[in-house]
Amino acid sequence: MSSTPTTSSSSSSSKVITLGGGCFWCTEAVFLRVQGVLKVVSGYSNGHVLNPSYEQVCTGNTGHNEVVQISYDPSQISLRELLEIFFVIHDPTTLNRQGNDVGTQYRSGIYWDDEADRAVAQQVLDEVNPHHAGRVVTELLPLSNYWMAEDYHQDYFANHPNQGYCAFVVAPKVQKFLHTFSDKVRDA
Numbered sequence: 136m137s138s139t140p141t142t143s144s145s146s147s148s149s150k151v152i153t154l155g156g157g158c159f160w161c162t163e164a165v166f167l168r169v170q171g172v173l174k175v176v177s178g179y180s181n182g183h184v185l186n187p188s189y190e191q192v193c194t195g196n197t198g199h200n201e202v203v204q205i206s207y208d209p210s211q212i213s214l215r216e217l218l219e220i221f222f223v224i225h226d227p228t229t230l231n232r233q234g235n236d237v238g239t240q241y242r243s244g245i246y247w248d249d250e251a252d253r254a255v256a257q258q259v260l261d262e263v264n265p266h267h268a269g270r271v272v273t274e275l276l277p278l279s280n281y282w283m284a285e286d287y288h289q290d291y292f293a294n295h296p297n298q299g300y301c302a303f304v305v306a307p308k309v310q311k312f313l314h315t316f317s318d319k320v321r322d323a
Contacts, residue, residue: 149173150209152217152252153180153278155200155244156225157233161305162203164292165224165312170321171211176204177288180246180281189285195238202246204281214252216319218245218259223315224308227263228270234304243271246278253277 156162159177166175179192182199192199207217225233227243245260247253256275264271292305313320 148208148210149206150214150252151204151206151248152214152256153178153202153204153246153248153281154217154221155180155202155242155246156221156227157201157241157243158236158300158304159201159203159284159288160291160301161233161308162221162224163290164301164305164309165220166203166205166217167290167293168309168312168320169207169212169217169220169316170319171209172205172207172217172321174206177284177291178202178204178282179240179284180204181244181276181279183280185280186282189288192240193238195240199240199280199282200242200244200246201240201284202244202281204283212319214255215259218256220312220316220319221245222259222263224312227273228267230272243273245273245275246281247275248278 154162163175163177166172179187179199180202182197184191184197187197187199191197231239231242233241245256247256260273260275292301295301
């Protein structure tokens with residue numbers, strides 16, 4: 136577990152974006168399969184409690200969102216492409232909810248630490264919103280108070296593929312990504 140907030144990238148040539156799209160097990164499982172993604176870390180961001188636990192975040196009282204912090208190689212995949220995947224694998228029109236997961240920790244969000252990334256994200260949001268009848272509720276905010284989630288949340292789907300939630304919720308999202316973005320799937 137992280138004892139301090141993390142925002143640095145994996146290498147000097149990589150970039151980082153932090154995304155909240157419901158349960159981090161789902162978004163992590165998808166982005167680990169994306170060509171050009173170097174690292175995906177499940178965590179919590181944009182709340183007011185220092186180093187919150189999963190149990191605290193689940194109460195809804197910390198203000199944190201379940202997120203994945205994605206380090207990627209922009210020479211292999213662009214932020215725009217990552218965001219296109221993001222908007223296909225979750226529902227950006229449901230406030231504080233993804234499927235049966237309900238609470239502020241499941242809100243749709245894009246958290247940036249680079250003004251250029253904010254501009255790209257805003258452009259993608261402006262393009263996506265009309266396709267959802269103007270109902271997109273994805274927040275676009277500077278990254279703040281990011282904390283890595285507990286170790287047992289990292290690589291959760293890979294470590295528990297037959298667990299009920301993984302089999303019935305995570306696996307279909309992974310399959311949707313594999314089908315929709317077959318040209319973006321990393322080599323095995």
